[in-house]
Amino acid sequence: MRILVAPDKFAGTLTAVEAADAIAEGWRRSAPDDEVVTVPMADGGPGFVDVLHSSLGGELLAATVAGPLGEPVPATLLLAGDAAYIESAQACGLALLPVGDGRLPATGTAARASTYGVGELIAHAVEAGARRIVVGLGGSGTNDGGAGLLAALGAEATPGDALRGGPDGLAALTALDLAPARKRLAGVELVAASDVDNPLLGLRGATNVFGPQKGLVSDADRLAADGALTTFAELADRRVADHRGAGAAGGLGYGLLLLGAVREPGFDTVAAAVGLSDLVAGADLVITGEGKLDWQSMSGKVVSGLAGLAGPALRPCVAFAGAVQVGNRELRANGIEAAYAMVDMVGAEESFGRPRESLAAVAERVAKTWSR
Incomplete structure (x- = not known):
């Protein structure tokens, strides 16, 4: 499979570059044969x-x-x-x-x-x-x-x-x-x-x-x-x-x-600069994420932007976050198939104390569900 990893920063813990690398590292542990492409994202703010x-x-x-x-x-x-x-x-x-x-x-x-x-x-x-x-x-x-x-x-x-x-x-x-x-x-x-x-x-x-x-x-x-x-x-x-x-x-x-x-829009600026539409079209699965997935994530942010590109391309999109505060129905209505919260999967103390390792561990577990 070809996996596109395109997260925003996890505010206060990981830059977008660090988050993308952590997800890729964890994914490869479970699915070493998958091709993982990292494209860190931003919407105009820090990073x-x-x-x-x-x-x-x-x-x-x-x-x-x-x-x-x-x-x-x-x-x-x-x-x-x-x-x-x-x-x-x-x-x-x-x-x-x-x-x-x-x-x-x-x-x-x-x-x-x-x-x-x-x-x-x-x-x-x-x-x-x-x-x-x-x-x-x-x-x-x-x-x-x-x-x-x-x-x-x-x-x-x-x-x-x-x-x-x-x-x-x-x-x-x-x-x-x-x-x-x-x-x-x-x-x-x-x-x-x-x-x-x-x-x-x-x-x-x-x-x-x-x-x-x-x-x-x-x-x-x-x-x-x-x-x-x-x-x-x-x-x-x-x-x-x-x-x-x-x-x-x-x-x-x-x-x-x-x-x-x-x-x-800041997301559109970055997306155009990195050729994101073509990268999404060439992927089998799109992964995005940010520190806290909430209602603001559904409007103009990186997560909603990725989902908006993945839907028309008929590519499934999943999201990783430190915490998820959006229900499954709203996630799917916005084009996100599933969302995975670090605090739920590895605990709050581990998530904040060792964010890179925690995100990689979550990605390792999720790959077992999504990778062929």
């Missing part, structure tokens, strides 16, 4: 660059950029031909914010956090000769509407530092000129890779939907942040704020759209 590098090759370029609170952080971008791939979470990710109570970011940090470092990564890509720049959105700790990104690329504002200070800085914004930033990217195709289709403002916007996980917990905090983004949008382009994906990554999608970016 985006590593996943694409593992499939596309290319050159990883190291850079030091500003983190969400201005501190220097290391980052890498992938240059493959004339295309560059950037993972925004490396410069403005939630994991880069100091932790307060309840494992949420410390009080007040999200109100000051900036996407300036993401703009610096785009500038590095332009200087490296990229004519197409794909920015993976996801896992952000910012809520500045992409204002910092615009500042890093040359946008000018009054007061001069308003774009770099997160929502708190935007609250004082009185004038804005995006022309220098747009000129900096003249002739460059810009892509915002995200599975999020929320607008920038309002009840479904970046602040109200995603703000709480970034520490904007109180109604007053969210009202102030959304008001600051409204001020920013009125000066930039209010119509673009309503576009699908403008609210992605704390409004980073909005900043990219202002520069002429095209939004693509």
